[in-house]
Amino acid sequence: MRRRVGALFVALIAGLVALVPGTSAVAGTIGDYPEFPYPSTTYSEPFRGQFHFSSQSGWMNDPNGLVYANGVYHFFYQHNPHGLAWDTMHWGHATSPDLVHWTQKPIALEPEVHPGTLFSGGGVVDKDNTSGLKTGSLDPIVVFSNTDGVSVFYSNDNGQTFQAYDKGRKQIQIPSESRDPKVFWDAARHRWTMVVWSDQDGNGVNIYTSPNLLDWTFASRFKAPWLFECPDMYPLALDGRTGQQRWVLTSASSQYVVGSFDGTTFSTDWTAPQQMDQGTTYAGGSFYAAQTFTNTPDGRTVQMAWQGGNHGSTWTGNATFPVSLGLVSTPDGPRITRTPVAELASLGSETRSWKNETVDSAKAGNLFGDIKADTYEITAQFDVKGTSAQRFGFDLHARSDGTADRSVVYDTRAQTLQGKPLRPVNGKIAIRLLVDRGQLETFADGGRYSLSDNADFDSAADSQGIRLFADGGKVKLDSATFTRLNTSWGTAQSTLLSNLKGPWHAAGGTWSDVTTGKRATTVGDGFYMSAGTGGDAVYQGDITLDTAHAGGLTFRANASGAGYTATLDTSGVVKLWRPGKDIAVHSAPITPGRTYHLKVRTDGSRIQVWLDNGSEPVIDTTDTTYTSGLFGVNVYDGTATVQNLNTGTAGFSAFSAGRWTPRGGNWTVTPAGLGGASAQNGFYLSDRAGTDFTYEGDLSVTNGTATGLTFRAGSDGVGYTANIDTSGVVKLWRPGKDIATYATSVVEGRTYHLKVRTDGSRIRVWLDNGSEPVIDATDTTYTSGLFGVNSFAANTVAQNLTIG
Numbered sequence: 001m002r003r004r005v006g007a008l009f010v011a012l013i014a015g016l017v018a019l020v021p022g023t024s025a026v027a028g029t030i031g032d033y034p035e036f037p038y039p040s041t042t043y044s045e046p047f048r049g050q051f052h053f054s055s056q057s058g059w060m061n062d063p064n065g066l067v068y069a070n071g072v073y074h075f076f077y078q079h080n081p082h083g084l085a086w087d088t089m090h091w092g093h094a095t096s097p098d099l100v101h102w103t104q105k106p107i108a109l110e111p112e113v114h115p116g117t118l119f120s121g122g123g124v125v126d127k128d129n130t131s132g133l134k135t136g137s138l139d140p141i142v143v144f145s146n147t148d149g150v151s152v153f154y155s156n157d158n159g160q161t162f163q164a165y166d167k168g169r170k171q172i173q174i175p176s177e178s179r180d181p182k183v184f185w186d187a188a189r190h191r192w193t194m195v196v197w198s199d200q201d202g203n204g205v206n207i208y209t210s211p212n213l214l215d216w217t218f219a220s221r222f223k224a225p226w227l228f229e230c231p232d233m234y235p236l237a238l239d240g241r242t243g244q245q246r247w248v249l250t251s252a253s254s255q256y257v258v259g260s261f262d263g264t265t266f267s268t269d270w271t272a273p274q275q276m277d278q279g280t281t282y283a284g285g286s287f288y289a290a291q292t293f294t295n296t297p298d299g300r301t302v303q304m305a306w307q308g309g310n311h312g313s314t315w316t317g318n319a320t321f322p323v324s325l326g327l328v329s330t331p332d333g334p335r336i337t338r339t340p341v342a343e344l345a346s347l348g349s350e351t352r353s354w355k356n357e358t359v360d361s362a363k364a365g366n367l368f369g370d371i372k373a374d375t376y377e378i379t380a381q382f383d384v385k386g387t388s389a390q391r392f393g394f395d396l397h398a399r400s401d402g403t404a405d406r407s408v409v410y411d412t413r414a415q416t417l418q419g420k421p422l423r424p425v426n427g428k429i430a431i432r433l434l435v436d437r438g439q440l441e442t443f444a445d446g447g448r449y450s451l452s453d454n455a456d457f458d459s460a461a462d463s464q465g466i467r468l469f470a471d472g473g474k475v476k477l478d479s480a481t482f483t484r485l486n487t488s489w490g491t492a493q494s495t496l497l498s499n500l501k502g503p504w505h506a507a508g509g510t511w512s513d514v515t516t517g518k519r520a521t522t523v524g525d526g527f528y529m530s531a532g533t534g535g536d537a538v539y540q541g542d543i544t545l546d547t548a549h550a551g552g553l554t555f556r557a558n559a560s561g562a563g564y565t566a567t568l569d570t571s572g573v574v575k576l577w578r579p580g581k582d583i584a585v586h587s588a589p590i591t592p593g594r595t596y597h598l599k600v601r602t603d604g605s606r607i608q609v610w611l612d613n614g615s616e617p618v619i620d621t622t623d624t625t626y627t628s629g630l631f632g633v634n635v636y637d638g639t640a641t642v643q644n645l646n647t648g649t650a651g652f653s654a655f656s657a658g659r660w661t662p663r664g665g666n667w668t669v670t671p672a673g674l675g676g677a678s679a680q681n682g683f684y685l686s687d688r689a690g691t692d693f694t695y696e697g698d699l700s701v702t703n704g705t706a707t708g709l710t711f712r713a714g715s716d717g718v719g720y721t722a723n724i725d726t727s728g729v730v731k732l733w734r735p736g737k738d739i740a741t742y743a744t745s746v747v748e749g750r751t752y753h754l755k756v757r758t759d760g761s762r763i764r765v766w767l768d769n770g771s772e773p774v775i776d777a778t779d780t781t782y783t784s785g786l787f788g789v790n791s792f793a794a795n796t797v798a799q800n801l802t803i804g
Contacts, residue, residue, distance in 0.1 A: 065123025
């Protein structure tokens with residue numbers, strides 16, 4: 001987003017602020033990152049686009065960092081999650097498998113958690129790890145933001161969390177006002193290129209190059225009065241010929257020029273730009289700040305833009321439907337084409353077609369007269385050679401009284417469509433309309449004509465008519481097709497982390513997305529069932545009981561949840577049950593508000609249940625009633641939250657112990673290990689104690705300050721901790737005293753190996769399997785106690801804990 005805005009945009013913001021008096025964006029904290037503050041919605045509100053992306057709630061503007069990474073498309077966007085007006089920019093986040101079905105995700109970049117001004121920027125996938133930022137099996141997503149310079153942020157967990165590189169310090173310093181970096185891979189030169197807007201001596205872009213996304217060299221500057229903010233730059237094959245590549249440079253207002261790029265300098269012989277879209281191309285209008293995806297799997301150049309004119313009671317702004325860009329030769333020179341992505345067809349249901357019809361103003365009748373539709377697509381080709389009609393087109397969301405919410409009109413004399421120039425091609429006018437509840441997108445002339453608009457369509461049953469009309473004569477309709485488009489919402493999960501196959505469905509109770517997973521509110525039993533099935537398997541997950549009497553893991557079940565359930569019960573038991581029978585019960589105190597980890601292993605008729613990462617099952621029994629079925633979860637009579645539902649043996653790997661117990665913070669188990677989240681000190685303690693030993697493990701600070709190995713501790717965590725601290729130290733401490741420190745770089749998101757050896761009062765600490773300890777100190781305060789892990793003002797991961 002921008003500091004300097006036009007009068008129209010200021011007026012828009014003022015009007016939206018009036019809708020939500022007193023609202024203001026707020027900066028987050030490490031303890032609640034990634035933030036997911038959205039109220040639940042069915043996405044069925046009036047004017048809410050059914051196949052155009054809008055944020056689940058809050059304000060959205062510019063698309064940011066559009067990438068295809070690790071099997072899904074990621075759509076980031078400028079976002080105020082706490083109000084309907086622009087304020088304190090965050091990076092919102094949504095994902096899609098197909099560019100059509102979008103799933104809202106938690107905040108990607110959050111003020112105070114991530115440093116700098118989190119304005120608009122671009123993103124890439126570092127498939128070859130040129131940056132060296134990769135820490136796991138997934139390709140890093142690297143994004144760029146900030147103003148008057150550029151900072152780098154990256155994710156190694158497919159966008160679930162982001163870290164600030166070099167603590168967010170600007171890797172490019174720009175002395176003038178600047179923003180909106182866009183980065184792409186220059187395949188011909190095997191390096192990265194960035195274009196970033198600045199007002200140095202007038203509007204224009206600075207071009208930088210880099211071998212690794214981190215170290216940037218100024219290459220050149222391209223100046224143009226029209227080139228104001230949110231630039232994008234990409235190659236397109238002229239007329240689809242791979243040997244005829246041209247480069248396109250665009251501005252936020254969809255103006256563009258076509259030229260060449262030699263790896264350092266962009267040049268063009270155009271004296272003036274062309275307009276890519278005919279909508280209202282100012283900030284807050286119907287087409288602004290368009291950006292293209294990087295790393296698309298099929299090589300398409302796919303674009304989405306901000307439509308600021310759509311809003312409802314809980315959201316403001318939406319995105320245009322994704323289009324594939326092309327470049328075609330015309331008598332006037334190369335021109336951009338915009339074509340809705342083919343994946344739109346996945347929403348189609350009812351289809352009607354017509355051929356060789358005549359639309360005549362003198363005759364009653366309407367080819368579309370028996371159709372009632374809310375969201376749909378129309379394609380139509382008209383033969384205007386010798387037509388006598390002065391105007392023809394479609395009335396959309398038409399009513400019996402002759403009124404309509406919007407008309408799409410071609411004027412045969414002026415040769416305009418919706419008031420914008422459109423000349424016939426070989427005597428034909430071909431139109432394509434995408435009609436959504438709050439959006440109308442019009443394409444013509446093979447995509448050379450594009451007009452994106454917001455329209456408040458009345459979805460009432462008596463306002464869903466379509467009229468094909470002609471005024472003042474006749475026009476021949478060569479062909480037309482109507483296709484009803486179904487909603488794209490509701491086919492995936494937002495905050496539930498799971499490797500189980502979807503879609504999921506509720507069988508009783510109300511299930512909603514919250515920061516910490518999927519929350520259920522039930523009267524009696526409620527089940528949430530995946531589409532994943534299994535017979536013999538390891539199945540595990542985290543359960544937090546709030547007001548619920550019980551909650552647990554359901555398996556070998558049918559779609560209604562009838563099967564086995566291993567459950568936590570506030571009466572003080574862990575129970576394995578099936579309809580009509582409690583199979584086995586284990587006594588254990590269960591506290592509301594605390595997160596517990598359950599694991600189930602099935603092997604034929606044998607069923608074992610583990611609690612809180614204990615090395616021995618608390619239930620080991622047999623039952624032959626169900627041999628296979630669906631995986632899911634159960635909540636009984638109240639509210640509870642479930643998270644990290646996974647099949648497979650991956651999880652928290654640690655030394656043999658009984659139950660682990662949290663003391664502060666929230667502790668969960670993912671396939672990557674033990675996750676901790678704490679505002680201050682939080683401990684997760686085993687029931688195993690020691691005096692002299694070697695204790696080691698792998699530790700990572702996802703975001704925040706510190707994590708470490710705790711030892712010789714009491715049940716409250718009071719003891720020694722050896723930690724890694726992102727302030728730049730390895731530290732040995734106990735409450736009230738830092739015993740010793742070792743200065744070294746500790747990077748968020750990186751995994752470090754710590755080893756502690758105690759011998760009486762002597763305590764040594766090794767880092768990353770070094771041959772010599774980085775700390776060798778003495779302290780006599782604690783002689784024996786429990787083993788555990790610590791998280792301090794951070795989101796953390798611990799894994800592979802061993803004692804020797």
